[in-house]
Amino acid sequence: MTLQNRVLPTGEIVAHPARGVLTGNRGILHRDDRTLGDRRWTHKAWICCTLDWQGRRRPVMTGRTWTELFFLDEAVALAAGHRPCARCRRADYARFHAVWTLTMGPSTAQQIDRVLHDARVVMQDQRHGLNSAAVARRGVADGHRDPNGVQEAAEDTAHPMTGMYAAGNKPRDIGPVHIAASQGAMNRKPRAGGAMQRTHTATLGHLPAGTFVLWHDKPHIVGRLGLQRCAPAGYQLSVAKDKGAEVTVLTPAPLVAVLAAGYVPHLHDSLVV
Secondary structure, three states: OOOEEEEOOOOOEEEOOOOOOEEEEOOOOEOOOOOEOOOOOOOOOOEEEOOOOOOOOOOOOOOOOOOOEEEOOHHHHHHOOOEEOOOOOHHHHHHHHHHHHHHHOOOOHHHHHHHHHHHHEEEHHHHOOOOHHHHHHOOOOOOOOEOOEOOOOOOOOOOOOOOOOOOOOOOEEOOOOOOOOOOOOEEEEEOOOOEEEEEEEEEHHHOOOOOEEEEOOEEEEEOOOEEEEEEOOEEEEEEEOOOOOEEEEOOOHHHHHHHHOOOOOEEOOOOOO
16 A cells, blocks of 8 residues: 655645655654544654664554655755754754754754744644634644644654665755745645645745745746756656746745755755756
8 A cells, every 4th residue: 555655845745656765754643544644743843864774674654653754855855844854864964954053043953943833834723813822722633732833842852763764766966056035925725734835935046956836836846957847756857947937935935045055955866957
């Protein structure tokens, strides 16, 4: 059975048999029958992790420790609002943290997670004008204690790695670009649990490589020379960039700033632009 654990740049979690280069965690989301429940997170520490850590292996979506999510590559993980894990990807996290500090100021992992959570999701209650106290009183039936999620984890103390998997593809990198992204706010389709993906708008020519945008309503990654549409199995043929076009940006604004300041994500081999 193909499990529903593949994360798209739009934030949706779908069932697809293709392999990616990273896994990740945002809490226990699955039920005993290995299907997803209504929750799409149970803590704010959304991390993306290596597929191979200390040679450990485990069956996917079993037990009650965490739900394994998978990403085509790190650009997709960033678009969905995940950051590098501080344990299994310590060197990558150190690079990420250094660039984050440069662009956003000194921050702990918990502080980064709070900023990212506000930048990646909009709770339905916020859209309808309920205050945070009213939301908190609703409890955790839908997986949220307040508009910002359920709980905060210390610096990856709830790390999921009790077993990993052989990577299907070798990651590669894109280089740094130093252009700041413009700000704005839009919302896409609701996710399970009453949340919506928070997006913003920007001029395409101002976005750094590695950013995800909607182009003709489909997710595309921004390259130095063009755009490539993203599919679960890999990137498809590139198209030229209309640098003056206003686009909907899927990658959360703080992570666009991190990419613009020089963070280099690990990318799938099918990316050519």
